[in-house]
Protein backbone atom coordinates (compact mmCIF):
# COMPACT_ATOMS: atom_id res chain seq x y z
CA UNK A 1 0.00 0.00 0.00
CA UNK A 2 2.94 2.31 0.71
CA UNK A 3 3.89 1.99 -2.98
CA UNK A 4 0.40 3.15 -4.07
CA UNK A 5 0.64 6.20 -1.81
CA UNK A 6 4.16 7.01 -3.00
CA UNK A 7 3.17 6.68 -6.66
CA UNK A 8 0.17 8.91 -6.09
CA UNK A 9 2.16 11.50 -4.16
CA UNK A 10 5.02 11.70 -6.65
CA UNK A 11 2.72 11.81 -9.70
CA UNK A 12 0.53 14.53 -8.20
CA UNK A 13 3.48 16.61 -7.03
CA UNK A 14 5.08 16.39 -10.49
CA UNK A 15 1.77 17.42 -12.11
CA UNK A 16 1.39 20.40 -9.77
CA UNK A 17 5.02 21.48 -10.33
CA UNK A 18 4.42 21.39 -14.06
CA UNK A 19 1.29 23.58 -13.72
CA UNK A 20 3.09 26.01 -11.39
CA UNK A 21 6.13 26.26 -13.71
CA UNK A 22 4.19 26.72 -16.93
CA UNK A 23 1.28 28.79 -15.65
CA UNK A 24 1.88 32.46 -15.03
CA UNK A 25 -0.73 32.53 -12.23
CA UNK A 26 0.95 33.23 -8.87
CA UNK A 27 0.02 30.61 -6.27
CA UNK A 28 -0.10 31.61 -2.62
CA UNK A 29 -1.76 30.54 0.60
CA UNK A 30 -2.55 31.98 4.01
CA UNK A 31 -2.87 29.64 7.00
CA UNK A 32 -4.41 30.90 10.23
CA UNK A 33 -3.85 29.07 13.51
CA UNK A 34 -5.20 30.05 16.90
CA UNK A 35 -3.43 28.80 20.05
CA UNK A 36 -0.79 26.09 20.13
CA UNK A 37 -2.42 22.71 19.55
CA UNK A 38 0.65 20.42 19.17
CA UNK A 39 -0.80 18.24 16.38
CA UNK A 40 -1.87 21.31 14.39
CA UNK A 41 1.68 22.66 14.64
CA UNK A 42 2.99 19.53 12.89
CA UNK A 43 0.31 19.59 10.18
CA UNK A 44 0.77 23.29 9.48
CA UNK A 45 4.55 22.90 9.42
CA UNK A 46 4.15 20.17 6.78
CA UNK A 47 1.96 22.45 4.65
CA UNK A 48 4.31 25.43 5.00
CA UNK A 49 7.35 23.29 4.12
CA UNK A 50 5.68 22.03 0.97
CA UNK A 51 5.04 25.59 -0.23
CA UNK A 52 8.58 26.64 0.75
CA UNK A 53 10.06 23.70 -1.15
CA UNK A 54 8.35 25.03 -4.30
CA UNK A 55 9.29 28.64 -3.47
CA UNK A 56 5.63 29.62 -3.20
CA UNK A 57 4.50 32.18 -0.62
CA UNK A 58 2.69 30.69 2.38
CA UNK A 59 1.78 33.24 5.05
CA UNK A 60 1.26 31.71 8.47
CA UNK A 61 -0.73 33.92 10.83
CA UNK A 62 -0.49 32.72 14.44
CA UNK A 63 -3.04 34.20 16.85
CA UNK A 64 -3.03 33.71 20.62
CA UNK A 65 -5.82 31.64 22.18
CA UNK A 66 -6.28 34.32 24.81
CA UNK A 67 -8.00 37.39 23.43
CA UNK A 68 -8.66 36.23 19.85
CA UNK A 69 -12.30 36.81 18.92
CA UNK A 70 -14.62 35.50 16.23
CA UNK A 71 -14.54 39.04 14.83
CA UNK A 72 -10.73 38.77 14.35
CA UNK A 73 -11.16 35.58 12.30
CA UNK A 74 -14.09 36.96 10.32
CA UNK A 75 -12.21 40.14 9.40
CA UNK A 76 -9.16 38.13 8.24
CA UNK A 77 -11.50 36.09 6.07
CA UNK A 78 -13.26 39.18 4.70
CA UNK A 79 -9.94 40.87 3.78
CA UNK A 80 -8.45 38.01 1.78
CA UNK A 81 -8.65 37.73 -1.99
CA UNK A 82 -6.47 34.64 -2.23
CA UNK A 83 -6.67 31.07 -0.84
CA UNK A 84 -6.86 30.84 2.94
CA UNK A 85 -7.50 28.16 5.54
CA UNK A 86 -8.21 28.15 9.27
CA UNK A 87 -6.45 25.21 10.86
CA UNK A 88 -8.80 23.01 12.91
CA UNK A 89 -9.46 22.46 15.71
CA UNK A 90 -9.98 26.05 16.83
CA UNK A 91 -10.27 26.80 20.56
CA UNK A 92 -13.73 26.52 22.13
CA UNK A 93 -16.04 29.38 21.16
CA UNK A 94 -14.34 30.06 17.80
CA UNK A 95 -15.48 28.80 14.42
CA UNK A 96 -13.82 28.86 11.03
CA UNK A 97 -15.42 31.71 9.03
CA UNK A 98 -17.80 30.62 6.27
CA UNK A 99 -15.47 31.39 3.36
CA UNK A 100 -16.58 32.14 -0.20
CA UNK A 101 -15.73 29.19 -2.45
CA UNK A 102 -13.21 31.29 -4.44
CA UNK A 103 -10.75 31.40 -1.50
CA UNK A 104 -11.85 28.26 0.39
CA UNK A 105 -8.85 25.90 0.11
CA UNK A 106 -10.41 23.38 2.50
CA UNK A 107 -13.77 23.35 0.73
CA UNK A 108 -15.47 23.39 4.14
CA UNK A 109 -17.66 26.48 3.62
CA UNK A 110 -21.35 26.45 2.75
CA UNK A 111 -20.76 27.65 -0.82
CA UNK A 112 -18.19 24.94 -1.61
CA UNK A 113 -20.31 22.27 0.10
CA UNK A 114 -23.38 23.44 -1.82
CA UNK A 115 -21.42 23.09 -5.06
CA UNK A 116 -20.35 19.60 -3.97
CA UNK A 117 -23.97 18.54 -3.33
CA UNK A 118 -24.93 19.89 -6.77
CA UNK A 119 -22.06 17.96 -8.35
CA UNK A 120 -20.47 21.12 -9.69
CA UNK A 121 -16.91 19.87 -9.32
CA UNK A 122 -15.56 22.35 -6.76
CA UNK A 123 -12.32 21.76 -4.86
CA UNK A 124 -12.92 18.76 -2.63
CA UNK A 125 -11.90 18.84 1.05
CA UNK A 126 -8.24 17.73 1.05
CA UNK A 127 -8.75 14.43 2.92
CA UNK A 128 -11.77 13.56 0.76
CA UNK A 129 -9.66 14.16 -2.37
CA UNK A 130 -6.97 11.87 -0.88
CA UNK A 131 -9.50 9.05 -0.32
CA UNK A 132 -10.93 9.46 -3.84
CA UNK A 133 -7.43 9.37 -5.39
CA UNK A 134 -6.49 6.23 -3.44
CA UNK A 135 -9.69 4.45 -4.53
CA UNK A 136 -9.15 5.55 -8.13
CA UNK A 137 -5.56 4.30 -8.24
CA UNK A 138 -6.20 1.06 -6.34
CA UNK A 139 -9.59 0.04 -7.77
CA UNK A 140 -9.41 1.76 -11.16
CA UNK A 141 -10.63 4.97 -12.72
CA UNK A 142 -13.95 3.44 -13.79
CA UNK A 143 -14.63 1.49 -10.62
CA UNK A 144 -16.80 4.07 -8.79
CA UNK A 145 -20.29 3.23 -10.18
CA UNK A 146 -21.69 0.43 -8.03
CA UNK A 147 -18.62 0.29 -5.75
CA UNK A 148 -19.75 -0.72 -2.24
CA UNK A 149 -18.17 1.72 0.22
CA UNK A 150 -18.56 1.83 4.00
CA UNK A 151 -17.78 5.17 5.62
CA UNK A 152 -17.24 5.20 9.38
CA UNK A 153 -17.52 8.71 10.81
CA UNK A 154 -19.83 11.58 9.97
CA UNK A 155 -17.57 14.62 10.36
CA UNK A 156 -18.15 17.71 8.25
CA UNK A 157 -14.55 17.54 7.02
CA UNK A 158 -14.36 13.87 5.94
CA UNK A 159 -17.34 11.53 6.43
CA UNK A 160 -20.17 13.69 5.10
CA UNK A 161 -18.41 15.28 2.08
CA UNK A 162 -16.86 11.92 1.11
CA UNK A 163 -20.31 10.31 1.12
CA UNK A 164 -21.64 13.08 -1.13
CA UNK A 165 -18.73 12.83 -3.58
CA UNK A 166 -19.13 9.06 -3.78
CA UNK A 167 -22.88 9.40 -4.36
CA UNK A 168 -22.05 11.83 -7.21
CA UNK A 169 -19.86 9.06 -8.62
CA UNK A 170 -22.71 6.52 -8.30
CA UNK A 171 -21.06 4.40 -5.62
CA UNK A 172 -23.23 2.57 -3.07
CA UNK A 173 -22.67 4.16 0.31
CA UNK A 174 -23.22 2.82 3.83
CA UNK A 175 -22.63 5.39 6.54
CA UNK A 176 -21.84 4.50 10.17
CA UNK A 177 -21.50 6.70 13.25
CA UNK A 178 -21.03 6.37 17.01
CA UNK A 179 -24.64 5.18 17.41
CA UNK A 180 -24.23 2.40 14.81
CA UNK A 181 -23.94 -1.19 16.02
CA UNK A 182 -20.58 -1.91 14.42
CA UNK A 183 -20.38 -5.41 15.93
CA UNK A 184 -23.44 -6.44 13.92
CA UNK A 185 -22.02 -5.37 10.55
CA UNK A 186 -20.68 -7.87 8.02
CA UNK A 187 -17.65 -5.89 6.85
CA UNK A 188 -16.79 -8.46 4.19
CA UNK A 189 -19.57 -7.23 1.92
CA UNK A 190 -17.82 -3.92 1.19
CA UNK A 191 -15.26 -3.27 -1.54
CA UNK A 192 -13.85 -0.26 0.31
CA UNK A 193 -14.00 0.69 4.00
CA UNK A 194 -13.05 4.23 5.02
CA UNK A 195 -12.45 4.65 8.75
CA UNK A 196 -12.59 8.28 9.88
CA UNK A 197 -13.80 8.18 13.47
CA UNK A 198 -10.77 9.55 15.33
CA UNK A 199 -10.75 6.47 17.62
CA UNK A 200 -7.93 3.96 17.51
CA UNK A 201 -9.37 0.44 17.49
CA UNK A 202 -12.66 1.29 15.75
CA UNK A 203 -11.96 -1.79 13.59
CA UNK A 204 -8.98 -4.11 13.43
CA UNK A 205 -7.10 -5.85 10.66
CA UNK A 206 -8.57 -9.27 11.49
CA UNK A 207 -11.95 -8.04 10.24
CA UNK A 208 -10.94 -7.58 6.61
CA UNK A 209 -10.51 -9.97 3.73
CA UNK A 210 -8.42 -10.29 0.60
CA UNK A 211 -9.40 -7.86 -2.13
CA UNK A 212 -10.77 -5.15 0.12
CA UNK A 213 -9.31 -1.66 0.23
CA UNK A 214 -9.20 -0.12 3.71
CA UNK A 215 -8.55 3.61 4.01
CA UNK A 216 -7.43 4.63 7.48
CA UNK A 217 -8.02 8.36 7.91
CA UNK A 218 -7.27 8.48 11.65
CA UNK A 219 -4.18 10.06 13.16
CA UNK A 220 -4.00 9.31 16.88
CA UNK A 221 -1.06 9.68 19.22
CA UNK A 222 -0.85 6.77 21.65
CA UNK A 223 2.16 6.53 24.02
CA UNK A 224 4.00 8.91 21.73
CA UNK A 225 3.36 6.71 18.68
CA UNK A 226 1.32 7.77 15.65
CA UNK A 227 -1.45 5.26 14.88
CA UNK A 228 -4.61 5.25 12.78
CA UNK A 229 -8.19 4.31 13.64
CA UNK A 230 -7.46 0.68 12.73
CA UNK A 231 -5.76 -1.56 15.23
CA UNK A 232 -3.17 -3.90 13.75
CA UNK A 233 -3.29 -7.16 15.72
CA UNK A 234 0.16 -8.66 16.26
CA UNK A 235 0.74 -11.80 14.26
CA UNK A 236 -2.22 -11.21 11.94
CA UNK A 237 -1.26 -10.27 8.45
CA UNK A 238 -4.39 -8.97 6.76
CA UNK A 239 -4.58 -9.68 3.06
CA UNK A 240 -6.62 -6.53 2.59
CA UNK A 241 -4.82 -3.41 1.39
CA UNK A 242 -4.74 -0.99 4.32
CA UNK A 243 -3.37 2.54 4.02
CA UNK A 244 -0.55 3.20 6.51
CA UNK A 245 -0.46 5.77 9.31
CA UNK A 246 1.73 7.79 9.18
CA UNK A 247 2.61 8.17 5.51
CA UNK A 248 -0.87 7.52 4.13
CA UNK A 249 -3.94 9.72 3.88
CA UNK A 250 -2.35 12.50 6.01
CA UNK A 251 0.57 12.87 3.62
CA UNK A 252 -1.77 13.18 0.65
CA UNK A 253 -4.07 15.57 2.55
CA UNK A 254 -1.14 17.93 2.93
CA UNK A 255 -0.33 17.76 -0.79
CA UNK A 256 -3.97 18.40 -1.68
CA UNK A 257 -3.81 21.75 0.12
CA UNK A 258 -1.30 22.76 -2.54
CA UNK A 259 -3.47 21.20 -5.25
CA UNK A 260 -6.55 23.12 -4.13
CA UNK A 261 -4.59 26.40 -3.81
CA UNK A 262 -3.35 25.94 -7.39
CA UNK A 263 -6.92 25.30 -8.64
CA UNK A 264 -8.32 28.38 -6.84
CA UNK A 265 -5.50 30.65 -8.05
CA UNK A 266 -5.95 29.40 -11.62
CA UNK A 267 -9.69 30.09 -11.46
CA UNK A 268 -9.23 33.71 -10.34
Ligand SMILES: Nc1nc2c(c(=O)[nH]1)N[C@@H](CN(C=O)c1ccc(C(=O)N[C@@H](CCC(=O)O)C(=O)O)cc1)CN2
Pocket residue numbers: 042043044046085086087088089106126127157219226245246247248249250251253254
Ligand atom coordinates in the same frame (compact mmCIF):
# COMPACT_ATOMS: atom_id res chain seq x y z
N1 LIG B 1 -8.26 23.46 8.15
C1 LIG B 1 -8.09 22.14 8.28
N2 LIG B 1 -7.86 21.62 9.50
C2 LIG B 1 -7.71 20.28 9.62
C3 LIG B 1 -7.77 19.42 8.49
C4 LIG B 1 -8.01 20.00 7.23
O1 LIG B 1 -8.10 19.30 6.19
N3 LIG B 1 -8.16 21.35 7.17
N4 LIG B 1 -7.52 18.07 8.63
C5 LIG B 1 -6.90 17.57 9.84
C6 LIG B 1 -5.39 17.69 9.86
N5 LIG B 1 -4.66 17.81 8.59
C7 LIG B 1 -4.87 18.89 7.80
O2 LIG B 1 -4.67 19.99 8.20
C8 LIG B 1 -3.48 17.06 8.37
C9 LIG B 1 -3.33 15.82 8.92
C10 LIG B 1 -2.15 15.11 8.74
C11 LIG B 1 -1.12 15.64 7.99
C12 LIG B 1 0.17 14.93 7.84
O3 LIG B 1 1.10 15.46 7.27
N6 LIG B 1 0.28 13.72 8.41
C13 LIG B 1 1.49 12.94 8.39
C14 LIG B 1 2.07 12.77 9.79
C15 LIG B 1 2.19 14.01 10.54
C16 LIG B 1 2.78 13.76 11.94
O4 LIG B 1 3.96 13.41 12.02
O5 LIG B 1 2.05 13.91 12.93
C17 LIG B 1 1.14 11.52 7.96
O6 LIG B 1 0.02 11.08 8.20
O7 LIG B 1 2.06 10.89 7.43
C18 LIG B 1 -1.26 16.89 7.43
C19 LIG B 1 -2.44 17.59 7.61
C20 LIG B 1 -7.44 18.33 11.05
N7 LIG B 1 -7.45 19.74 10.83
